[in-house]
Amino acid sequence: MKETENIFLDLINQHKAIIHKVSKMYTDGTEEQRDLFQEIVLQLWKAYPGFKGNSKFSTWMYRVSLNTALVYFKKDQRKVDKTPLDAHIDVMDNTESDQKEEKLAYLYKAVQELNAVEKALIFLFLENQSHKEIAENLGISELNARVRLNRTKEKLQIIIKKNGYEF
Template sequence: MDDKEDRNDLVQEIVLQLWKSFERFEGNSQFSTWMYRVSLNTALTYFKKEKKKTDRYTFLDNVDKLDESDTNEKETQLDLFYKAIHELNKVEKALIFLFLEGQNHKEISRNLGISEVNARVKLNRTKEKLQNIIKTYGYEF
């Protein structure tokens, strides 16, 4: 989440969902893997709700609000990256975030319940899609 308050809200929601679903933990996987899956699914649901709220604003409106004297190039790049991520579907978002966390294809496939080959292909396609979205904002790599 971009905003500290939103991050805190998301953390609270994740803790609540972990608490609610603890009775359903069957022990078929490691506890940490189960926690990760619940947290990831909660975050994806939260992002979906947030996207509906932020769809009212366009990317250009947000760029106009940036004070150039306070923003360096890396902050601009990061802002563009997160705005582009908001345009991805929930599976694509999960792939990118798992990749950014340093997970390999095997770990990603296990966490998303897809084959390793499928994870690799989807991740490559999602990276390309993300690059194209960022290019539509007028930013070249």
Template sequence: MKTQQEFLNLIDQHKGILHKVSKMYMDDIEDQNDLVQEIVLQLWKSYERFQSKSQFSTWMYRVSLNTALTYFKKEKKKSDRYTFLENLDKVDETDTLEKETQLELFYKAVHELNKVEKALIFLFLEGQSHKEIASNLGITEVNARVKLNRTKEKIQIIIKTYGYEF
């Protein structure tokens, strides 16, 4: 039998997944926190059924993305204002303003993607292979590759509409 402490330890180990998924689907910090709570609840509800056939993190990605998709459907579309995070791990101290601008535009563009496209980009940014992405989304590897390439192109087009050139 799986214990509550084991679950909490695993959640703590992989808490970055929770925050990354919530940032991809919600632009308001309060909505992000609500989504994190909903994901943890769904993870806990289904934890007994986790059979360790895959890594916990892989299973966690799948539950998190499915929960985010469901949660997102329930949320009303908010106005076009966007909230961006200021202290991200990958922001280098040199050229900070330029990188923050790029990151802000990236997240703004991601918020214009549909739910599946957001999931594709999230998994890609997490370093998952096309095969892993396909497995997490329940699609074929070829379909994952095609959809991911189209989504990358779409992000570039969206960012260009904001007047930013690569």
């Protein structure tokens, strides 16, 4: 049992950024982020005996983390906030730091208007997941993932334009 626990903890430490990003995306405060982080780790531990290694650990971890966040959000009716867009600042042009922060803030505000599933789609897209990987993580077909992601990206563009955010 101790060996299993050590392996699990090593894997969690290697991939804890996934949990941080999901926690940040689905909560609006530091306290809630910590609570969700702990809940995700607990659910990962409970589900770990069922991990058969048929996929990469990180893929399995995305799925459990996102499902936990979706249930957590619905159960407690928490206000959703923010996505892991920090990692993708490089998509923006190389303007000064303040301008990057302002653009990032606009993106966060726009993403707040998406529903929980749309946020999951954008999160996985920004994590450079393929349509196939997105489908696996969300438990939907690849075609459904592709269509829903395209619709979500269009919706995000409309929100950005509607709110007058300038990129």
